[in-house]
Amino acid sequence: MANIEITNVAKTYPGNPPVRALDNVDLSIREGEFVALLGPSGCGKSTLLNILxxxxxxxxGxxxxxxxxxxxxxxxxAVVFQEAALFPWLTVFHNVNFGRRLQGSTRMNYEPEVNAMLDMVGLTxxxxxxxxxxxGGMRQRVGIARALVMQPRALLMDEPFGALxxxxxLTMQELLLSIWQKHKTTVVFVTHDIDEAVLLADRICVMSARPAHxxxxxxxxxxxxxSIDDLTSPEFVAYKAEIMHEMRHAHAKAAAVTKEAAV
Incomplete structure (x- = not known):
């Protein structure tokens, strides 16, 4: 069963001229699937995630x-950003339980769940x-724990390890794999790193240059x-080569279209 359905989605930002960030995006994501949106910076990956x-x-659309x-x-x-965006005046425990408190949960209800989540991410x-x-890595662990303690149906991650x-x-990638293996939450993961996408995802969606599809x-x-030991396997290397070829092809095609439009 698909729990995320994207149909003919476009996004245009007003301006002179207007900027079309996304164009005719179609994507169906099954419940419990780990999907990576892969493409260069500025191609529209984060825009699509923000819409989700x-x-x-x-x-x-x-x-x-x-x-x-x-x-x-x-x-x-739930969303995990590139920067953990924690409240500096709150402790790790209170940052993680912030969402549950907003929902009106009592400490008796949320404390065992928060402690279990802190144990899972190694921050007890x-x-x-x-x-x-x-x-930086520990702050990202707090951000992931804060998102997961809300027991979301989907986890939307915008280059969460890009600044590390x-x-x-690599340590955070393995942590995320272990957490996902246990919870099987639907994950949409934005990245421009091919190794990261192949290591983590069930499916990789290679996005074109802007306007992205x-x-x-x-x-x-x-x-x-x-695990990170898979990074050197022949199968992994073959996927990486295939994706690199696809990205070069997509970007060369976009460059040709831009050149033609300029003429």
Missing amino acids: AGFEANTE EVRFDGGPITKPAPER DFRHAYPSQLS DAQTR IAREIDIKLARPR
């Missing part, structure tokens, strides 16, 4: 979640620490559970 989150409205139209943000669609010993006392160093990024969908049939 309810932060922006599409100007054409239809976006539906669990059969109903997406018109505004909702807790069943830092529950009383403040964001300024944490590394290479080693921390889905240039190609590629099913990743690597066995699960996965």
Whole structure:
């Protein structure tokens, strides 16, 4: 069953001239599927994610979640940003439980869930620490825990590991894989990193240059559970080469169209 349905979606920002960020995007995402939106910076990946989150409205087409139209943000669609965006005056524990408190849950109800989530992301010993006392990777763990404790039906992630160093990024990718393997939450993951997309996703949607559409969908049939040890396997390398070829083709085609329009 698909719980995210994107049909003929376009997004145009007003201006002189107007900017068309998305054009005729069609995508169906099954419940529990991990889908990566892959493309270069500025191609419209984050715009599409913001529409799924309810932060922006599409100007054409239809976006539906669990059969109903997406018109505004909702807790069943949690978002993890590139920066954790934590409240600096709250401890790790209180940052994670912030959403549950807004929903009116009592401490007796949310505390066991928050503690379990902190244990899952390896932050039990830092529950009383403040964001300024944490590394970048630890702050992202708090952001993921804050999203997951809301028990969302879908997790929307906008390059959440993009600002991290290479080693921390690999650690966070493995953490996300282990969490997803346990919860099987629907994930839409924006990235421009091919290795990251192949490692994490069930399916990769390669996006064209702006105005973006889905240039190609590629099913990743690597066995699960996965780990960073898979990065050097022949199957992984073959997927990477295929995706690199597809991205070069899509961008060359977009460049040709732009050149023709300029003439």
